[in-house]
Amino acid sequence: MIVPVFGAPLWLLAGVLATLAPIVLHLVAPRPPARAPLPTARFVEPQARARRTLTRRPHDLPLLLLRCAFLLLLAAAMAAPRLVPGRSGTADIVLLDAAIASDSSAITRARAVAGAAAVVIPFEGGYARALRELPQLAAERTRADSVRAWWLTAPRWGAWLPGTSTLRAQAWPAAMGLIPATHPAARAAAPAAPAGSAAVVAGAGAGDDVRAALVALGHDARTVRTPAEAAGAALVIVLDDVDDERLTSLARAGATVLLGGNANGIARTLAADGILLRDAAGTSIAAPAGADVVAAWSDGGTAALARAEGAGCIVHTGIDLARTATAAPAEFPALLDRLPGACAPSTDPVADLPLDAAGRAWLAGGAAAAPVDVRALSVEAGLPIGRWFLVAALAMALLEWARSARRARGTRAARTGTAPP
Amino acid sequence: MTTSPDLLPPSLLDRLGGLELIARTVVRGFVAGLHRAPFRGAGLDFAGHRAYQQGDDLRHVDWRLFGRTDRYYVREFREDANLRAWLIVDATASMGYAEPGGIAKLRYASIVAAALAHIMLGTGDAVGLATFGERVKLEAVPRSRRGHLHDLLVALERLRAGGRAGAADALDRAADALPRRGRIVLLSDLLEHDGGDRLVAAAARIRVRGDELIALRVLSPTEAGLRPAPAAAWYDPESPDHAVPAELVADTAFAARVRDYYDALARRLRSHGAEYVALSTDEPVENALRRWLAARRSP
Numbered sequence: 042m043i044v045p046v047f048g049a050p051l052w053l054l055a056g057v058l059a060t061l062a063p064i065v066l067h068l069v070a071p072r073p074p075a076r077a078p079l080p081t082a083r084f085v086e087p088q089a090r091a092r093r094t095l096t097r098r099p100h101d102l103p104l105l106l107l108r109c110a111f112l113l114l115l116a117a118a119m120a121a122p123r124l125v126p127g128r129s130g131t132a133d134i135v136l137l138d139a140a141i142a143s144d145s146s147a148i149t150r151a152r153a154v155a156g157a158a159a160v161v162i163p164f165e166g167g168y169a170r171a172l173r174e175l176p177q178l179a180a181e182r183t184r185a186d187s188v189r190a191w192w193l194t195a196p197r198w199g200a201w202l203p204g205t206s207t208l209r210a211q212a213w214p215a216a217m218g219l220i221p222a223t224h225p226a227a228r229a230a231a232p233a234a235p236a237g238s239a240a241v242v243a244g245a246g247a248g249d250d251v252r253a254a255l256v257a258l259g260h261d262a263r264t265v266r267t268p269a270e271a272a273g274a275a276l277v278i279v280l281d282d283v284d285d286e287r288l289t290s291l292a293r294a295g296a297t298v299l300l301g302g303n304a305n306g307i308a309r310t311l312a313a314d315g316i317l318l319r320d321a322a323g324t325s326i327a328a329p330a331g332a333d334v335v336a337a338w339s340d341g342g343t344a345a346l347a348r349a350e351g352a353g354c355i356v357h358t359g360i361d362l363a364r365t366a367t368a369a370p371a372e373f374p375a376l377l378d379r380l381p382g383a384c385a386p387s388t389d390p391v392a393d394l395p396l397d398a399a400g401r402a403w404l405a406g407g408a409a410a411a412p413v414d415v416r417a418l419s420v421e422a423g424l425p426i427g428r429w430f431l432v433a434a435l436a437m438a439l440l441e442w443a444r445s446a447r448r449a450r451g452t453r454a455a456r457t458g459t460a461p462p
Numbered sequence: 463m464t465t466s467p468d469l470l471p472p473s474l475l476d477r478l479g480g481l482e483l484i485a486r487t488v489v490r491g492f493v494a495g496l497h498r499a500p501f502r503g504a505g506l507d508f509a510g511h512r513a514y515q516q517g518d519d520l521r522h523v524d525w526r527l528f529g530r531t532d533r534y535y536v537r538e539f540r541e542d543a544n545l546r547a548w549l550i551v552d553a554t555a556s557m558g559y560a561e562p563g564g565i566a567k568l569r570y571a572s573i574v575a576a577a578l579a580h581i582m583l584g585t586g587d588a589v590g591l592a593t594f595g596e597r598v599k600l601e602a603v604p605r606s607r608r609g610h611l612h613d614l615l616v617a618l619e620r621l622r623a624g625g626r627a628g629a630a631d632a633l634d635r636a637a638d639a640l641p642r643r644g645r646i647v648l649l650s651d652l653l654e655h656d657g658g659d660r661l662v663a664a665a666a667r668i669r670v671r672g673d674e675l676i677a678l679r680v681l682s683p684t685e686a687g688l689r690p691a692p693a694a695a696w697y698d699p700e701s702p703d704h705a706v707p708a709e710l711v712a713d714t715a716f717a718a719r720v721r722d723y724y725d726a727l728a729r730r731l732r733s734h735g736a737e738y739v740a741l742s743t744d745e746p747v748e749n750a751l752r753r754w755l756a757a758r759r760s761p
Contacts, residue, residue, distance in 0.1 A: 075695065076696075076697060079684070079698070080556035080559050080651060080653055080699060081681075081685040082697055082706055083653075083698060085696050085716055087707060
């Protein structure tokens with residue numbers, strides 16, 4: 042879809058106001074008398090001047106329309122019109138700190154938080170430069186008309202805050218998100234903390250794809266045949282149909298138990314539907330008592346329910362995890378990273394972080410947390426069409442001149458009493 | 463003479479259909495409003511006696527002959543059916559004018575002519591039709607035979623306004639075609655370019671010969687200045703190059719100037735013994751006929 046945009050839209054307003062002048066003139070100008078037959082015309086005394094009156098209907102409507110069209114087209118030409126590709130929808134852009142861009146888990150984490158369709162753009166040269174380039178990147182790298190922006194970086198407020206507040210307000214007039222990532226140096230310096238242990242409860246020959254995804258996320262994952270063998274794991278993913286009692290006792294011990302679609306008897310594949318993670322408040326979808334809806338399909342159907350159980354929680358999901366792992370390999374790790382997180386009290390990435398008030402305020406931007414209208418930020422080159430409006434305006438001017446001349450000849454003929462040529 | 467409220471205005475009458483139906487309707491309405499039949503022969507000649515028969519009017523019995531012969535005889539009379547009349551219809555460009563919502567003058571004149579032909583043929587007169595527009599044309603010579611009315615009506619239906627010939631030539635041509643004293647009825651707006659001089663002279667010649675002349679002037683109220691008209695550049699259809707910008711509401715003397723012209727023309731025509739009747743296209747045709755009746759003279 043192609044849409045017109047105007048670089049200087051105030052000219053359009055000027056054009057509309059300018060059309061008032063010919064409209065008023067056509068309402069008050071004297072009308073030339075129309076010729077009419079009258080066999081006793083020889084007895085009529087000629088009257089010297091036609092009266093000027095304000096009429097309700099403008100005279101010579103075609104001439105008035107030509108004049109208005111000329112003014113409007115001229116104003117449109119001055120307004121620098123361009124044709125640009127149409128935009129629709131909302132997109133997510135994640136600015137990825139180049140210092141940690143080599144960490145593949147960071148990108149996975151980015152898509153897990155910002156959505157599988159998020160555009161991840163590595164940046165280097167500092168936050169200020171990234172902030173200045175962000176509007177143009179948002180226009181060029183997406184076809185959406187509104188964009189949410191995220192930072193994927195290790196928050197170093199000492200480098201962010203000084204001198205960037207004004208730029209921050211000008212470049213991106215909306216809240217931005219932060220996906221925290223540990224700086225590799227910090228990670229290297231810290232003692233190797235054990236990755237979360239995970240267990241996949243599945244039948245023989247199944248669960249390998251899920252296990253591989255967990256390993257990619259940094260978990261120490263193993264495949265087991267029974268819930269009892271999963272004791273001690275922080276995350277238990279159940280693909281098989283198993284005894285609820287065993288799962289409940291695992292959760293009470295502190296594990297997060299994630300039941301895949303097969304276990305529930307319902308199976309939907311991620312590749313066919315979208316999934317939206319909601320926070321613990323869970324909006325318009327009714328949840329059974331004691332459980333919160335933490336994920337929904339794009340058609341509004343419940344995708345996952347979470348309920349606290351002792352020290353841990355149980356997440357029921359209608360996603361066929363085993364099939365999704367093979368059908369949607371790109372999205373699967375992100376999904377797997379998000380679902381267990383649904384047990385957390387809040388999924389607001391900003392509120393979760395160890396940020397001080399200044400950092401939060403910087404991210405919040407002092408504006409409403411809404412996606413930004415891309416066209417309000419950047420100027421897309423597009424195809425300039427001002428010259429065509431100018432040509433059309435000149436054509437209107439020629440037609441107007443021709444009609445005015447003909448009208449003047451007719452008026453002179455009526456005044457002198459001769460037939461018009 | 464009062465106008466019956468159920469007489470059709472000319473604009474509605476015109477929608478009845480062809481001239482034949484219109485003429486019959488008009489004549490019926492005209493005759494119905496009269497106290498006595500207008501149909502009186504031009505003259506009655508004694509033609510002889512015949513034997514009385516059962517049902518004859520006793521007023522016609524010749525009692526003197528009865529006294530002499532002891533037999534009943536009735537007098538018979540012969541109507542003189544030899545009156546020849548010309549209907550002259552003005553078909554110049556100005557007659558094509560119709561005021562807004564009104565009937566064209568030529569159409570009005572044609573309806574009056576059709577009704578007159580109907581009536582005069584009904585009395586046994588021979589009626590002819592002449593027109594003048596681009597030039598003078600004798601459309602149908604005076605005849606009284608059966609079927610002649612149809613020929614006259616067809617010729618009237620075919621008339622179209624155009625040209626600027628004068629009425630005087632038509633009067634002269636018609637008068638030349640009358641072998642003996644007859645009647646000429648002129649239906650025209652009488653808007654002569656010379657002020658009517660040639661028309662009056664022709665009228666005088668006709669009257670000198672002994673022919674009867676009746677001028678029926680046909681005009682619309684707007685042309686007479688009796689109805690307001692908006693501002694326009696007014697032009698005579700017979701002289702379209704010259705237009706006069708004016709608003710007729712503002713020109714109050716316009717009606718007076720028109721009236722003065724026609725009054726002067728009427729005086730001049732009447733001074734030569736011609737009759738002049740002013741007709742308006744907004745008045746029912748039956749009224750026009752009654753005025754014709756009042757102006758008609760028996761030769």
